[in-house]
Amino acid sequence: MMRGKRQGFAIERALVQANIDAWENTGSAKTLRRIKDRPENIRSLYEQVANLDCMLTSLETQIEVITSVHSSLPKEFHDTFHDSGTSGHEPDSLEAIHTLVGGPNPSSGGKLPPQQSRKNHSQCQGDSGEGECCPEGDEGRGGGNVSNNVGCSNIVGIGGGGPTRGISEAGVLLHLERCAHRQTRRALHDLKERHEHLLEEHKQQRSQPVRTRLAGSVLESLQQELEAGLMSLESLSSVASTDRLIDELKVREMTISQLRVRVLQLEKDRMDKVPVDAARENNRLNVQLIHMERARDELTLQNFTLKSRLSHVANNIHDPAATYQITKETPLSIKDHHNKCVDPTMKLNDTSLSIKDHHIISIDPTIKLNDIGKETSVDDPDVVKILRKSTYKVTEETQIMKELCKEYEAKELEYKMKISDLENEKRNLHNSSCERHDRCIRELEELLERSHQKLESSNRFLEHKEEELNMLKLDVDALTEENTRLKQSLNEVISQKQEQEVLLGSMRRTEDTLKKKAEENRLLAEDFNRERVLRKKYYNQIEEMKxxxxxxxxxxxxxxxxxxxxxxxxxxxxxxxxxxxxxxxxxxxxxxxxxxxxxxxxxxxxxxxxxxxxxxxxxxxxxxxxxxxxxxxxxxxxxxxxxxxxxxxxxxxxxxxxxxxxxxxxxxxxxxxxxxxxxxxxxxxxxxxxxxxxxxxxxxxxxxxxxxxxxxxxxxxxxxxxxxxxxxxxxxxxxxxxxxxxxxxxxxxxxxxxxxxxxxxxxxxxxxxxxxxxxxxxxxxxxxxxxxxxxxxxxxxxxxxxxxxxxxxxxxxxxxxxxxxxxxxxxxxxxxxxxxxxxxxxxxxxxxxxxxxxxxxxxxxxxxxxxxxxxxxxxxxxxxxxxxxxxxxxxxxxxxxxxxxxxxxxx
Ligand SMILES: Nc1ncnc2c1ncn2[C@@H]1O[C@H](COP(=O)(O)OP(=O)(O)OP(=O)(O)O)[C@@H](O)[C@H]1O
Incomplete structure (x- = not known):
């Protein structure tokens, strides 16, 4: 049993290390840390749950994006959107989107961050098969666009070539939908592979001993969940209703919460088996990591907020004329867009933006829509005046915002430094924790080995002692019988001794009596001899006289x-x-x-x-x-x-x-x-x-x-x-x-x-x-x-x-x-x-x-x-x-x- 536990620890340790490597870049440190402390089956479940968690998080993000996009679209857009579901057309590439929005060559758009740019580039190549994405050499062509971290906001930058702002927003949203849809399809593909892998594991685990039945049942439930997820995902592509997605999301959230409760329970069970010091240290690190993650998330949110504001300010400082032109063309563009828009779920297939980009882009859509609404009334001279005033105000605000921008950029840098420090600290803590855990595990293994050796020697000693005990039991039985027999003999001897004592007493009395009698006899004998002598003497005298x-x-x-x-x-x-x-x-x-x-x-x-x-x-x-x-x-x-x-x-x-x-x-x-x-x-x-x-x-x-x-x-x-x-x-x-x-x-x-x-x-x-x-x-x-x-x-x-x-x-x-x-x-x-x-x-x-x-x-x-x-x-x-x-x-x-x-x- 101890050997099995020790092997379990070793396997767990190896798998944890492998998972550390595999999950290093996912940022799921919390999950990873939990996984490191779990046995093999629990860790496997954690992997699955983590996968599901990631996928569900991704889905949530996608759903939020879709929901926000859906809610932000005008009614006509909705109608068109729904109608397009039956048209059978789907823009599969950015070219189609650009064609749809009527913008110039997207290669002249805004700047993408290198990594995101490469990602989008590969996604575009893999999905559309056409080299229509943003070439790296075109960065900076956006006429001073500041949307570096906005992902595919370069599309928005296209507006610099003349498209209206409303069309640009819709194109961005469509593109985001495509990206989300594509990611969803990729997640679906991953889930299918995972499902097959789990099925194989499930078959293997079914053949394992009873101790893995719990994991098997969990796997079955996960399998069911996965199947349900697959069905949901499949249905997600065909059902456009956001309510159903929300319901599905709630169901998944409940499932996730249940799984988390289960994971917490398992973790609690596991923590009960972890040494007190290690558990205390682990808890402390968890709490610290949670705080750090929260701080990081807050900083990230603040960063995103600042960036969105910067983006908003940058958008606001566009040429009012261009804005006006865009506003004039917006109804038509939107209408064309509506005509050409297909099922948003199909558009999601072509999107290559990250979830964060969606967040960034989707921030404060009401402002954009208001702007769009405002732009829709530029035919009025008063409006022009107002716009001009607002342009001046915007210019002033732009100056203010630029200063704020600089300030925020400085803060961003500061926060980045802090984030970097915290991540380093977290990594160090993680490494030190891992080292401590490794050392603790090694010590535990050595202790376990020594304990095992002691246990083996103790078992041998115990077997030897058991043999001796059996022999001694036999001896004890024999001795007990002998003791019983001896007790009986002793009782007999005691009774005989008592009888002998009685006899001895009577003998002593008899001896005393005999001594007295002997003395009397001796006296009598003396008397008798004396009398006999006298008798003989007298007899002789008589004889002599005769x-x-x-x-x-x-x-x-x-x-x-x-x-x-x-x-x-x-x-x-x-x-x-x-x-x-x-x-x-x-x-x-x-x-x-x-x-x-x-x-x-x-x-x-x-x-x-x-x-x-x-x-x-x-x-x-x-x-x-x-x-x-x-x-x-x-x-x-x-x-x-x-x-x-x-x-x-x-x-x-x-x-x-x-x-x-x-x-x-x-x-x-x-x-x-x-x-x-x-x-x-x-x-x-x-x-x-x-x-x-x-x-x-x-x-x-x-x-x-x-x-x-x-x-x-x-x-x-x-x-x-x-x-x-x-x-x-x-x-x-x-x-x-x-x-x-x-x-x-x-x-x-x-x-x-x-x-x-x-x-x-x-x-x-x-x-x-x-x-x-x-x-x-x-x-x-x-x-x-x-x-x-x-x-x-x-x-x-x-x-x-x-x-x-x-x-x-x-x-x-x-x-x-x-x-x-x-x-x-x-x-x-x-x-x-x-x-x-x-x-x-x-x-x-x-x-x-x-x-x-x-x-x-x-x-x-x-x-x-x-x-x-x-x-x-x-x-x-x-x-x-x-x-x-x-x-x-x-x-x-x-x-x-x-x-x-x-x-x-x-x-
Ligand atoms: N009561 C005695 N105590 C010591 N010595 C004795 C005793 N009776 C006899 N003797 C010794 O025995 C020996 C023989 O004894 P004694 O001459 O008296 O025998 P006896 O009967 O007279 O023999 P015999 O008929 O041949 O004359 C002697 O030397 C004598 O001293």
């Missing part, structure tokens, strides 16, 4: 050998009374009276054992023995080391502490002996380095069931250190060997018996307590222990004795009627401890490692059985003995034999 054998389980730490073999922990202490043991067939739980872990010290172990030491001091038979796999810590538990003494040394110390504590109320005698059951043979460990044959050791059991070894070396000890030294002495005689399982393996069963005789200082009662400490030999497997032949024999003896012990335990735990104590010396030695009258404590020592899991589980099963055995513990008091002895004495006195079982039994 005489049940108490069993303590002790785990040793994993040794280097087990660690090297990759053994794992299979025994776990659950609490002080429970042990979990992992077997290949699952976990097995064992409950004992006490469970000691590997890290628990000898002191801790002795704390729970101390009670048995107290029981021995109280007169009970008490037995503390250790059972378990070889290397499981039996010796460590019972004997210990120098730094970590076991139960025996601690018990020894405790016995003397108790003895010392009760020294004020009792006297305690402590004796001890130490035996070793090695390869099923009893060995007295305190016999030591005694020479001679060893006394035979016999296991005896008294009436209360207490077991004694007759023949054993009994040592009396006074202090704990003494007892310790005795004990160490006995240990030094014990058989030990190095095995794979233990560097210092006990190869025998150790039996340390500490007998206590507690004599009361208050009464004569005597308590006899016994503390038996047994360190059993360890059960072992030969392939594990790597025992040699001798060691293997020891092992077999050990295993045999332990097997017998197992049988006794099985019988006791099952409460069998028969207990096989006699199957082994070991079981015979332990008869009062297992199922007897002793308080017995058994330590079952195990290894926590999986490497010894089989042996450990056997030991645990073994201990569990022992735990089922119930003893019948009772104090050993001398009062009862006395009673028994008294009973024996009484039987002996009566001559009866005392019962054997009342005596010490010797096995």
């Amino acid at each position: 005489g049940k054998i108490r069993v303590f389980c002790r785990l040793r730490p994993v040794n280097e050998s087990e660690r090297r073999r990759g053994g794992e922990l299979v025994a776990t202490v659950e609490d002080q009374y429970s042990l979990d043991f992992a077997t290949p067939r699952g976990h097995k739980s064992f409950v004992f009276d006490r469970v000691f872990e590997g890290h628990e010290s000898q002191e801790t172990v002795f704390q729970d054992t101390n009670a048995l030491v107290q029981s021995a001091m109280d007169g009970y038979n008490t037995t503390i023995m250790a059972y378990g796999q070889t290397g499981s810590g039996k010796t460590y538990t019972m004997i210990g080391s120098q730094n970590e003494p076991g139960i025996a040394p601690r018990a020894f110390t405790r016995l003397f502490e108790l003895s010392e504590e009760g020294k004020s109320r009792q006297e305690v005698l402590i004796h001890c002996y130490m035996l070793e059951l090695y390869n099923d043979r009893l060995i007295d460990l305190l016999r030591g380095h005694c020479n001679g044959e060893a006394e035979k050791l016999e296991i005896k059991r008294d009436k209360r069931g207490s077991v004694h070894v007759q023949g054993a070396t009994i040592r009396h000890v006074n202090t704990a250190q003494h007892l310790q030294s005795v004990f160490q002495e006995g240990l030094s005689h014990r058989h030990t060997a190095c095995t794979n399982m233990n560097a210092e393996s006990s190869r025998s069963h150790l039996l340390v018996v500490v007998s206590l005789t507690i004599s009361s200082r208050q009464n004569a009662s005597v308590l006899r307590g016994k503390l038996t400490l047994v360190d059993l030999a360890g059960s072992e497997r030969s392939h594990k222990s790597g025992a040699a032949a001798e060691t293997l024999k020891e092992a077999n003896s050990i295993n045999k004795s332990l097997s017998a012990l197992g049988d006794v335990i099985a019988a006791l735990s099952s409460e069998a009627a028969f207990v096989p104590y006699r199957n082994s010396k070991l079981t015979m030695l332990l008869q009062d401890s297992l199922g007897g009258n002793a308080k017995t404590l058994l330590f079952v020592n195990i290894s926590p490692s999986s490497y010894n899991a089989e042996e450990s589980i056997v030991s645990l099963m073994y201990a569990s059985r022992i735990k089922q055995i119930t003893n019948n513990a009772s104090k050993n008091t001398d009062n009862k003995e006395i009673s028994r002895l008294k009973a024996i004495i009484s039987k002996l006195r009566r001559g009866e034999e005392p019962e054997d079982d009342s005596l010490l039994t010797v096995y």
Whole structure:
């Protein structure tokens, strides 16, 4: 669209320039200026309107001339004029006119201006084909005529040769009519050509786009107008009626006014599109030009008025005689003229005068007619006198007029100068305006080009952005869907979050509740454990009171050998009374009276054992023995080391502490002996380095069931250190060997018996307590222990004795009627401890490692059985003995034999 507008501007500019050149000489600057600012179609219309305007102006002028001529002619002339329309004669040339007016050769007439003379000359040649017009060389022959600018007034000058003034006027008028008619015919011809041209343009414009339809319609209207104009013009040549011409002129004026209104409207539309500054400048120039044109027209009118007056004065200064002669001949001349006059329209065909000439010539015709009227009465002498007077007056007036003439000529020159200056100024303004318009147009074109380029780039950018926008719309749609989906998800998540918050709240409350409950549980567990410990403690006490054998389980730490073999922990202490043991067939739980872990010290172990030491001091038979796999810590538990003494040394110390504590109320005698059951043979460990044959050791059991070894070396000890030294002495005689399982393996069963005789200082009662400490030999497997032949024999003896012990335990735990104590010396030695009258404590020592899991589980099963055995513990008091002895004495006195079982039994 912008490109089309720009091209329209360029075409308009070119056409305007062409029209400037074409219309430069027409003087229609106003129209031209308007045209320059119009688009192509409007400018074309302006051209047509301007053409029509010119033609109509010409027609108006012609009509005015004709009207004035028609009105100025006498009635006879009118009649003749009308009659001549039917005579078929038409003076086609100046020669005919001159012949008609009866004047001499027109070549002797007045002077024509060069240009006008050439024009008339060419017109005469073109129209009549005869060289009858004024030759240039005849100028100035008019006898001092001053009608230089009167066009063909040279014809009037002919009168200088003798024709009357009235005939001269009529000839001039006829000639003017001819000229006007000729111009009208030329205009008609131009209109026909224009009509054909417009028809072609109209055809072309009909094929143009819709935007030119308006111009097409205007062209059609113009075509119609032109056709009407043609018809009018054609009819103009045939209709002599001035009224019809006037009507036609009015119609055309209306048409012109309508067209002007249309042009003004179009101009207004156009001006709306013109930049404000240019429009303002254009208006200013228009106003200035209008003023200038008006001034020029006024000056021209004044000039013409002055010239007409000069002409009138010049006419008035003609020779009165000649005037008189002319006046005398006038009726005849006029009559001849009337006879020869033809249709004025035909006369117009031969005229070659300009419109201005008509104006000039036609000025003040009444004066001329008056003069003619006056000249018609020269036969009267009075009239002659009057004429003579008037001639004098005229002479005077002539002088005055000559002066006026000079003055007017000076003014004319001045006005001409002014006109020339104004025209120059107008031309300059026009040129500057054109230049400004051109510059403005160029700038507008450049701006338009840049705007077009920007528009193109903007269009490309816009297309690119539109593509991006489409892509973004797609993305937005996708994102909108995604957003919707995410919103739904978000709502779900929010609802879930709210639910979770509710759940979290309830969870926190539950956690608080759980914490409270856990705390309560912990307190309850502590209470429960405490209660359970107490329960077990009380249970143990009850069991102890019932005489049940108490069993303590002790785990040793994993040794280097087990660690090297990759053994794992299979025994776990659950609490002080429970042990979990992992077997290949699952976990097995064992409950004992006490469970000691590997890290628990000898002191801790002795704390729970101390009670048995107290029981021995109280007169009970008490037995503390250790059972378990070889290397499981039996010796460590019972004997210990120098730094970590076991139960025996601690018990020894405790016995003397108790003895010392009760020294004020009792006297305690402590004796001890130490035996070793090695390869099923009893060995007295305190016999030591005694020479001679060893006394035979016999296991005896008294009436209360207490077991004694007759023949054993009994040592009396006074202090704990003494007892310790005795004990160490006995240990030094014990058989030990190095095995794979233990560097210092006990190869025998150790039996340390500490007998206590507690004599009361208050009464004569005597308590006899016994503390038996047994360190059993360890059960072992030969392939594990790597025992040699001798060691293997020891092992077999050990295993045999332990097997017998197992049988006794099985019988006791099952409460069998028969207990096989006699199957082994070991079981015979332990008869009062297992199922007897002793308080017995058994330590079952195990290894926590999986490497010894089989042996450990056997030991645990073994201990569990022992735990089922119930003893019948009772104090050993001398009062009862006395009673028994008294009973024996009484039987002996009566001559009866005392019962054997009342005596010490010797096995
Ligand atoms: N609770 C324990 N704490 C530390 N070391 C221990 C523990 N129990 C045993 N031991 C160590 O284990 C090794 C073997 O112990 P101990 O000699 O007492 O076994 P044992 O059962 O008497 O073997 P055996 O039947 O062959 O005589 C010793 O070196 C001992 O110091």
